[in-house]
Amino acid sequence: MDAYILIQTDIQQQDSVAAGVREIPGIGKVDVVTGPYDVIARVTAGDNDALGHLVLDSIQRIPSIIRTLTCTIANIDTA
Numbered sequence: 736m737d738a739y740i741l742i743q744t745d746i747q748q749q750d751s752v753a754a755g756v757r758e759i760p761g762i763g764k765v766d767v768v769t770g771p772y773d774v775i776a777r778v779t780a781g782d783n784d785a786l787g788h789l790v791l792d793s794i795q796r797i798p799s800i801i802r803t804l805t806c807t808i809a810n811i812d813t814a
Contacts, residue, residue: 736780740794741772741804748799749773755797761789772804 744752749767753774757765763777776794780786790805 736782736786737808737810738778738780738786739806739808740776740778740790741806742774742776742794743771743801743803744773745799745801752797752799756794759789759793 740756742752742756753765753767756762756774756776761779763779765774765776767773768775778786778789780789786805786807790803794800795803
């Protein structure tokens with residue numbers, strides 16, 4: 736199961752939050768972005784429960800994170 740985690744941070748903390756997210760196992764690409772969110776991470780987890788634990792137990796424990804939004808990737812076969 737893959738997902739994008741959109742992360743809003745305290746002012747001027749996007750670089751330190753991105754660095755902390757990069758250290759977590761299961762995290763793919765992490766980018767600092769502009770707009771309503773400050774950091775976007777692509778993550779891979781075994782299932783929905785593992786994804787929840789990754790977000791709640793690892794990502795949200797990083798200091799200076801205000802909120803997260805998890806967007807699971809829908810791999811729908813349209814053929």
